[in-house]
Amino acid sequence: MTKRLRYGIIGAGSNAEKKHVQGYKNLPEVEFAAVCDSNAERAAEMAKRHCIPGIYTNYKEMIEREKLDLVSVVTPNFLHAEIVEYALLHGVHVHCEKPLCTTVEEAERILSAKERSGKRVMIGLNNRFTNEAVYLKQWIDAGHLGTIYSAKAGWVRRSGIPGRGTWFTNRKLSGGGVMIDLGTHYLDLCLYMMGMPEPSYMAGAAYRNFVDSTSRNRNGYKGDEQGVFDVEDTAEGYLRLANGASVMFEFSWASNIEQDQHYIELRGTKGGASLKNGELRIFGEHEGVCVDLQPKLYADVKRQDEFRHFIDCLLDEGRELMAPPEDGLILAKLAEAFYASAETKQPVVLRT
Numbered sequence: 614m615t616k617r618l619r620y621g622i623i624g625a626g627s628n629a630e631k632k633h634v635q636g637y638k639n640l641p642e643v644e645f646a647a648v649c650d651s652n653a654e655r656a657a658e659m660a661k662r663h664c665i666p667g668i669y670t671n672y673k674e675m676i677e678r679e680k681l682d683l684v685s686v687v688t689p690n691f692l693h694a695e696i697v698e699y700a701l702l703h704g705v706h707v708h709c710e711k712p713l714c715t716t717v718e719e720a721e722r723i724l725s726a727k728e729r730s731g732k733r734v735m736i737g738l739n740n741r742f743t744n745e746a747v748y749l750k751q752w753i754d755a756g757h758l759g760t761i762y763s764a765k766a767g768w769v770r771r772s773g774i775p776g777r778g779t780w781f782t783n784r785k786l787s788g789g790g791v792m793i794d795l796g797t798h799y800l801d802l803c804l805y806m807m808g809m810p811e812p813s814y815m816a817g818a819a820y821r822n823f824v825d826s827t828s829r830n831r832n833g834y835k836g837d838e839q840g841v842f843d844v845e846d847t848a849e850g851y852l853r854l855a856n857g858a859s860v861m862f863e864f865s866w867a868s869n870i871e872q873d874q875h876y877i878e879l880r881g882t883k884g885g886a887s888l889k890n891g892e893l894r895i896f897g898e899h900e901g902v903c904v905d906l907q908p909k910l911y912a913d914v915k916r917q918d919e920f921r922h923f924i925d926c927l928l929d930e931g932r933e934l935m936a937p938p939e940d941g942l943i944l945a946k947l948a949e950a951f952y953a954s955a956e957t958k959q960p961v962v963l964r965t
């Protein structure tokens with residue numbers, strides 16, 4: 614093997630620890646060079662836990678000094694665009710957590726920086742990489758569902774606010790509430806399965822009914838009683854796509870429902886599918902009889918790995934990214950349209 618890729622982490626919080634460190638640490642091509650967190654203690658603790666030599670509180674300084682090939686951006690959402698743009702323009706590839714950014718203008722800036730730098734950016738849309746999602750996408754791409762004309766996407770929680778009063782519930786820092794947090798995952802997954810068709814119009818409704826409820830934090834997530842909570846805890850809506858298909862969606866951090874669930878449902882002219890709470894079912898017809906398929910996908914055999922995939926794409930420029938930044942632009946357009954529609958109580962046209 615030739616040179617290893619020098620890797621840096623920006624944002625040493627919970628997701629960096631659980632996902633990015635775990636994802637990259639066993640890849641032989643990756644050398645952990647540095648970690649940066651504006652909270653010096655957090656950066657130092659992560660460095661100690663994982664034997665990372667460089668410790669920084671300023672990401673620009675880290676990028677300038679460490680000659681990095683690759684960074685993960687795992688900070689609160691409002692910082693993603695500026696960090697991604699800075700890293701790209703300084704010759705560093707970026708694995709950015711979802712959402713890629715919080716506005717369309719930011720997404721466009723990232724795409725422009727990517728073009729100018731020739732570096733690559735992938736979004737941490739991990740739900741595209743589960744065994745079930747990878748298998749279903751192959752099944753769809755092989756034409757087994759026919760034309761998908763209608764779909765549903767949802768992720769609803771009874772008590773799942775990711776910390777009342779933390780950056781997640783502060784619009785300035787997060788870009789939005791549950792639509793940005795959970796919607797980005799499952800509306801994305803649904804559209805990804807449909808081939809990311811262009812949107813036509815969006816009708817959305819946003820609700821904020823659990824601001825004062827102290828019992829609706831997600832298990833294990835600490836809140837801040839004095840913190841801001843100015844985002845929606847529930848997002849519902851209808852999306853019409855330019856190809857004629859439609860998607861209904863519902864996302865909630867907190868709601869008075871029987872039980873939590875996350876799902877996509879796809880209805881096609883030849884078959885359908887549902888991926889519900891991690892279980893994949895495929896619906897079709899065989900010799901005049903309706904049949905269900907339940908693929909057996911063993912968890913210990915990974916069909917695709919987000920981190921392996923990104924490294925493979927960096928080593929082979931011709932390889933297509935499974936979660937490219939262009940899809941981040943589509944998601945940003947949808948989020949902006951959702952909030953505009955929720956506020957005006959009118960559908961928002963995305964394409965004429």
Ligand SMILES: NC(=O)c1ccc[n+]([C@@H]2O[C@H](COP(=O)([O-])OP(=O)(O)OC[C@H]3O[C@@H](n4cnc5c(N)ncnc54)[C@H](O)[C@@H]3O)[C@@H](O)[C@H]2O)c1
Nearest residue numbers: 624625626627628629649650651652687688689690710711
């Ligand atoms: N893919 C997923 O399933 C998933 C799950 C959780 C979070 N996320 C995403 O990951 C990102 C981080 O979420 P989290 O739960 O780890 O949050 P967190 O609050 O636990 O961690 C964020 C870290 O960023 C640090 N930070 C803030 N400003 C900084 C700056 N200027 N420079 C460097 N570090 C800075 C904070 O001090 C903190 O340690 C968010 O974008 C979130 O949407 C994705």
